[in-house]
Amino acid sequence: MPVMHPTTIDEATALLAHHPGAMVLAGGTDAMVEINDGHRRPNASVVAVNRIAALRSWRHDPAAKTLTVGAGVTYTELMHEPIASLAPALAEASRTVGSPQIRNAGTLGGNLGTSSPAGDGLPVLAALDAKLTLASAAGGRTMAVTDFIVGVKRTAIEPGELITEITLPVVEGWQGYAKVGVRNAMVIAVASVALVVDRTHERVAVALGSVGPTILRCPDAEELLASSIDWATLTAPADALERFAASVSAASRPITDHRSTAEYRRHAVGVLAKRLARRAGASL
Ligand SMILES: Cc1cc2nc3c(=O)[nH]c(=O)nc-3n(C[C@H](O)[C@H](O)[C@H](O)COP(=O)(O)OP(=O)(O)OC[C@H]3O[C@@H](n4cnc5c(N)ncnc54)[C@H](O)[C@@H]3O)c2cc1C
Incomplete structure (x- = not known):
């Protein structure tokens, strides 16, 4: 089971295009449980995205009143300042996730990737009308989080796509x-x-x-x-x-x-x- 470690989004999407069926791995807090329980078998390869700096960054646009969070941002980062004041409900939800170890490793992109109805980040994103961006070797697209989640642990993601970032309004x-x-x-x-x-x-x-x-x-x-x-x-x-x-x-x-x-x-x-x-x- 080869594990690849791209450092850019372009590199990651190129790898996903060349390795159909490859599994994206972020913090691994859902994926490894599924593998250990035998519910999932990474039959081909694993694209680990935790070394992609762009996925681990965030930005605040005061003029547009938006916060954009990279898919690889962890709960620990979300629950602390400065993000906590910009998205207080997301911080509050993040504080309720698992244990410190899970919050240090688990990411918002992984919560979306799994899309469990119990995912703590998801009601907040839905209530804020958050949008997510997907990238692939063929290009990118943006969609509402509520359109992305289509069923129990089922999403609208297409083969070769990577969740790159989530944008939400900074609400007064x-x-x-x-x-x-x-x-x-x-x-x-x-x-x-x-x-x-x-x-x-x-x-x-x-x-x-x-x-x-x-x-x-x-x-x-x-x-x-x-x-x-x-x-x-x-x-x-x-x-x-x-x-x-x-x-x-x-x-x-x-x-x-x-x-x-x-x-x-x-x-x-x-x-x-x-x-x-x-x-x-x-x-x-
Ligand atoms: C002990 C324990 C306690 C937990 N407690 C909670 C809890 O209280 N609340 C809660 O909501 N969750 C909880 N979880 C679940 C988990 O921690 C979260 O869902 C977390 O957000 C998953 O993120 P991750 O980075 O670890 O994802 P991973 O496990 O790496 O990936 C999860 C899924 O998303 C996909 N994925 C990840 N990143 C991307 C990306 N950028 N683009 C496309 N697909 C991607 C993966 O392919 C995989 O299918 C818990 C898990 C454990 C083991």
Whole structure:
């Protein structure tokens, strides 16, 4: 099993073009588990992307009010300044991922590459309408993260493509992430919610993890909360928060599995969404 170590994106995409079926390896925190469990066999070769500096960099464009994060940026980098202030919900989600070792190795690109419904970075990216860029030897393309994730651990990536970066808006307002699991640390989400309250555009965005085959947005709940909020204080009446929670629960499509029941998951996303909305108001 040859392992190749390109140092540029062009080199990596050329290798992927010349080695059909090659596996991209970033931090290895998902890929190695799958290999060890026998769910995956890198039958040809491995393209390790951790030496590509461009994938490990990020940039803030104050004029465009965007943050662009390389696919190889780790959770440890995302949860600390200066990125933490630009994308607070992403930082909050990153702090909940695994252990320090997993956060040092695991990358945002790897979270997208796997696209588990429980991936902690994904609800935040969906709520922020983040876009990702894919590169291949034939060129590049950009797409919404919500279009990229097409099913349980299924994505729109084509053979030979590499996720290079993710771009998200730097939002003026409040944003947060909350998850519940079977214990307090080192836990895969049983249900998770990302909330973004965008003061500039007076918009609300809610995305749910672990309660459907993909990350789910909740347009009815978003509309309900946005029309109930006092935008000067970011607060909403208690009865509106109850209706918001019920609407979020109604948007979920959970299943019962070894981690939890559908009923608990449906209830949990409503509770988490209401708590996040309260925190948005209390943050002023
Ligand atoms: C003990 C443990 C605890 C964990 N806890 C959590 C948790 O709390 N929350 C959570 O969300 N996840 C958790 N994970 C899963 C994992 O850490 C994350 O999904 C992480 O983001 C994967 O990133 P990686 O860089 O390690 O990806 P890798 O394992 O290297 O790759 C994952 C997949 O993405 C593909 N890929 C990687 N980079 C690219 C790229 N640039 N372009 C195209 N494809 C790419 C790979 O081919 C592979 O299919 C945990 C894993 C372990 C082992």
